[in-house]
Amino acid sequence: MSAATSIPTQVNGTSGVLDQAFEDAGVQAHELAQELTSARGLLRFATAGSVDDGKSTLVGRLLHDSKSVLADTLDAVQRTSDARGSDTIDLSLLVDGLRAEREQGITIDVAYRYFATPARTFILADTPGHVQYTRNTVTGASTADLVVILTDARTGVVDQTRRHAAVAALLGVPHLLLAVNKIDLVNFDQQVFDAIAAEFSAYAKELGIHEVTAIPISALHGDNVVTRSERIDWYTGRSVLEHLENVDLTDDSADGSLRFPVQYVIRPRSDELPDYRGYAGRVAAGTVRPGDEIVALPSGLRSTVTAVDTADGERSSAVAGESVTLLLADDLDLSRGDLISGVVDAPTPVTEFTATVTHLADRPLRAGTRALLRYGSSTTRVVVTSIDHLLEIDSLTFVEAPKALALNDIAQVALRTAEALPVEAYRPGGAVGSLLIIDPADGTTLSAGMVGNRRAALHPETPAPSTTTGTQEESA
Amino acid sequence: MTITQNVERNRVASPHLRALESEAIHILREVAGQFDKPVILFSAGKDSVLVLHLALKAFYPAPLPFSLLHVDTGHNFPEVLAYRDRVVAEKGLRLQVASVQDWIDDGRLTERPDGTRNPLQTVPLVDTIADERFDAVIGGARRDEERSRAKERIFSLRDSFGGWDPRRQRPELWGLYNGRHAAGEHVRVFPLSNWTELDVWNYIESEGIDLPEIYYAHEREVFQRQGMWLTPGDWGGPGERERLERRQVRYRTVGDMSCTGAVESDATDVRAVIEEIIVTRITERGATRADDKLGEAAMEDRKREGYF
Numbered sequence: 001m002s003a004a005t006s007i008p009t010q011v012n013g014t015s016g017v018l019d020q021a022f023e024d025a026g027v028q029a030h031e032l033a034q035e036l037t038s039a040r041g042l043l044r045f046a047t048a049g050s051v052d053d054g055k056s057t058l059v060g061r062l063l064h065d066s067k068s069v070l071a072d073t074l075d076a077v078q079r080t081s082d083a084r085g086s087d088t089i090d091l092s093l094l095v096d097g098l099r100a101e102r103e104q105g106i107t108i109d110v111a112y113r114y115f116a117t118p119a120r121t122f123i124l125a126d127t128p129g130h131v132q133y134t135r136n137t138v139t140g141a142s143t144a145d146l147v148v149i150l151t152d153a154r155t156g157v158v159d160q161t162r163r164h165a166a167v168a169a170l171l172g173v174p175h176l177l178l179a180v181n182k183i184d185l186v187n188f189d190q191q192v193f194d195a196i197a198a199e200f201s202a203y204a205k206e207l208g209i210h211e212v213t214a215i216p217i218s219a220l221h222g223d224n225v226v227t228r229s230e231r232i233d234w235y236t237g238r239s240v241l242e243h244l245e246n247v248d249l250t251d252d253s254a255d256g257s258l259r260f261p262v263q264y265v266i267r268p269r270s271d272e273l274p275d276y277r278g279y280a281g282r283v284a285a286g287t288v289r290p291g292d293e294i295v296a297l298p299s300g301l302r303s304t305v306t307a308v309d310t311a312d313g314e315r316s317s318a319v320a321g322e323s324v325t326l327l328l329a330d331d332l333d334l335s336r337g338d339l340i341s342g343v344v345d346a347p348t349p350v351t352e353f354t355a356t357v358t359h360l361a362d363r364p365l366r367a368g369t370r371a372l373l374r375y376g377s378s379t380t381r382v383v384v385t386s387i388d389h390l391l392e393i394d395s396l397t398f399v400e401a402p403k404a405l406a407l408n409d410i411a412q413v414a415l416r417t418a419e420a421l422p423v424e425a426y427r428p429g430g431a432v433g434s435l436l437i438i439d440p441a442d443g444t445t446l447s448a449g450m451v452g453n454r455r456a457a458l459h460p461e462t463p464a465p466s467t468t469t470g471t472q473e474e475s476a
Numbered sequence: 477m478t479i480t481q482n483v484e485r486n487r488v489a490s491p492h493l494r495a496l497e498s499e500a501i502h503i504l505r506e507v508a509g510q511f512d513k514p515v516i517l518f519s520a521g522k523d524s525v526l527v528l529h530l531a532l533k534a535f536y537p538a539p540l541p542f543s544l545l546h547v548d549t550g551h552n553f554p555e556v557l558a559y560r561d562r563v564v565a566e567k568g569l570r571l572q573v574a575s576v577q578d579w580i581d582d583g584r585l586t587e588r589p590d591g592t593r594n595p596l597q598t599v600p601l602v603d604t605i606a607d608e609r610f611d612a613v614i615g616g617a618r619r620d621e622e623r624s625r626a627k628e629r630i631f632s633l634r635d636s637f638g639g640w641d642p643r644r645q646r647p648e649l650w651g652l653y654n655g656r657h658a659a660g661e662h663v664r665v666f667p668l669s670n671w672t673e674l675d676v677w678n679y680i681e682s683e684g685i686d687l688p689e690i691y692y693a694h695e696r697e698v699f700q701r702q703g704m705w706l707t708p709g710d711w712g713g714p715g716e717r718e719r720l721e722r723r724q725v726r727y728r729t730v731g732d733m734s735c736t737g738a739v740e741s742d743a744t745d746v747r748a749v750i751e752e753i754i755v756t757r758i759t760e761r762g763a764t765r766a767d768d769k770l771g772e773a774a775m776e777d778r779k780r781e782g783y784f
Contacts, residue, residue, distance in 0.1 A: 042491065042496075112619045112626055112627075113626065114620045120492075138647075139649050142649040143649075263502070263506060264508050264509045266536075266538045268537050280505050280534070282498060311532070311537075323502050323505070377509065430649065430652075434649065434650040435652075442658045443655075443656025443657050444646065445654050448647065448650075448652075
């Protein structure tokens with residue numbers, strides 16, 4: 001069952017009901033406080049959909065039905081709904097942020113939302129659906145463990161659906177959830193849902209996506225969003241929130257060789273610690289322990305880790321994602337921008353490499369453009385030596401490259417750097433193999449890239465992904 | 477309040493709090509690595525106290541490579557100022573105070589008819605950033621506080637007037653924060669972007685972080701204005717028809733006394749505060765910040781002008 005249902009009601013009623021809330025929820029709050037304090041995981045996910053697929057309504061519904069919306073926020077939304085002459089409360093108003101967007105009724109930028117259930121804490125990157133906002137979809141999906149793609153049951157899989165799936169595949173997002181919305185408007189017809197799920201599954205297979213889940217929903221009425229709908233009796237799978245609470249988050253980023261970009265050198269130079277020299281950073285991949293042999297890159301000098309230090313004391317190990325300070329046996333004179341790597345499978349520093357880039361700025365990127373390259377914690381000069389192919393995102397095929405990349409273009413480019421960098425193929429999550437191309441004049445981020453050829457890395461020849469639709473499995 | 481001194485502390489705290497801590501420390505170290513003269517905005521409010529705590533951890537055992545800046549409206553709670561000065565002295569920090577009163581005295585600012593000084597903080601803040609050539613200004617704002625904040629970047633570019641243009645903000649992908657900026661511009665940095673109010677309190681409990689005492693329930697003389705309990709003071713309250721009462725209250729945010737309201741509460745320790753937050757049906761800003769009630773787009777407008 002969904003643990004979210006045990007959260008005390010925060011939204012029924014409008015104001016002046018605090019005392020009642022405390023009475024009703026006193027004991028429950030105590031228990032919930034224990035649960036919300038106790039160990040639970042973090043799921044980062046993104047939502048994507050076309051303009052009228054009801055994405056804002058779905059997000060509003062998730063926040064509302066998981067009791068994450070507080071009364072005064074809801075009051076404001078109710079007032080606005082009333083002012084616009086709407087009979088029912090418009091939940092999409094919960095998530096429209098900027099005035100420019102509210103006036104135009106669209107979403108123009110990635111917005112971040114937060115909610116929690118006793119099972120998990122969620123960070124949601126809510127990305128707009130317009131064709132011209134590919135850069136926002138890429139941004140939102142860059143750190144996502146899961147992408148929710150919305151489609152309208154009446155129109156099914158459209159170009160925009162394919163585009164969002166392709167972006168998720170390119171970035172290596174491990175889980176895809178297809179929410180087939182407005183299922184009430186096709187009379188809860190199972191055949192319509194099955195056809196859409198099958199078509200999407202076939203496309204996902206071409207993209208090399210390994211896990212797709214499809215769920216029939218009505219965001220407007222709340223069917224299968226938080227609680228399972230009785231009106232869709234042929235569907236026995238999880239609701240959207242239940243799926244988000246249960247999707248497998250195990251990753252292998254703690255396995256394999258250490259990658260530790262040095263962010264900052266900590267040197268107290270105090271009377272007590274005259275010789276302390278610690279390399280501060282966040283483990284990008286692998287695990288580090290005292291006694292591990294390491295190689296510093298690009299210099300290639302070797303040493304041994306003597307301590308994994310933190311403000312809470314020394315640690316016996318640190319894994320990917322953790323911010324720590326490494327002490328080494330030898331004085332290697334490392335500085336910001338260097339990489340501390342495990343000696344096995346260490347990357348080789350190079351000055352020429354290829355990358356799959358998404359262009360993010362209005363000013364164009366051409367062959368010959370000179371810029372700054374950010375990789376890990378290092379910044380160096382870079383020149384775009386060639387633009388090799390443009391990636392047609394609807395079909396995920398390479399086509400002839402234009403003279404210059406425009407905003408939202410995704411392309412395969414060749415780069416040459418002034419200094420050798422220990423680059424290596426992009427890994428999902430971007431802690432390894434991600435880069436930025438920056439305009440040196442004013443610091444504008446021109447493009448974001450993934451080292452290597454991401455299209456080729458998707459392995460379209462892999463076996464068909466197993467699609468879970470809930471109509472083929474026992475109740476979860 | 478539980479003060480945990482167990483060295484295993486980091487292993488028992490919730491994994492999602494550990495992830496948020498590591499992310500914030502990574503962001504603060506990026507600031508030290510990318511900028512010449514960063515400063516932490518320190519009001520002694522719980523979010524800025526948390527930023528300072530994380531910054532001290534990020535550079536341990538070295539001293540903090542940032543100084544602190546407090547824009548003092550002149551209407552701050554005395555308990556909060558005492559706390560601020562105690563922390564600065566204990567940790568050996570460098571604090572600069574920009575007093576709104578100085579700007580009023582020399583005519584650069586004019587007192588508002590309603591007496592509230594919260595909106596007046598923007599000019600002293602922007603002037604001080606320019607005068608001191610601060611290139612990174614670290615604040616404790618969170619994206620869950622208010623709708624226009626939900627789109628704020630972790631590294632947020634500001635022009636030479638301190639202004640925020642939503643269309644100039646850079647996409648932030650992966651963990652790559654781009655702090656490059658043109659001369660005269662600066663970057664505001666929000667290490668707590670991904671924290672919620674509940675995360676902040678749970679972390680304060682698990683780390684045993686000391687806060688100004690007005691965050692916990694205490695008896696105080698207050699009067700009611702626009703549905704909020706306000707503390708009397710030189711700033712202009714209570715008015716003729718406003719009656720002083722003794723109430724058991726606590727503050728959910730600390731700011732200018734003229735517009736920061738208390739809520740009635742029995743929560744005398746951090747655990748009780750956490751339980752109260754879970755049942756409270758009123759968001760932080762809506763409950764206690766009169767200036768946000770000015771309009772739906774109030775925060776968006778103030779940010780465009782350089783407000784934090």
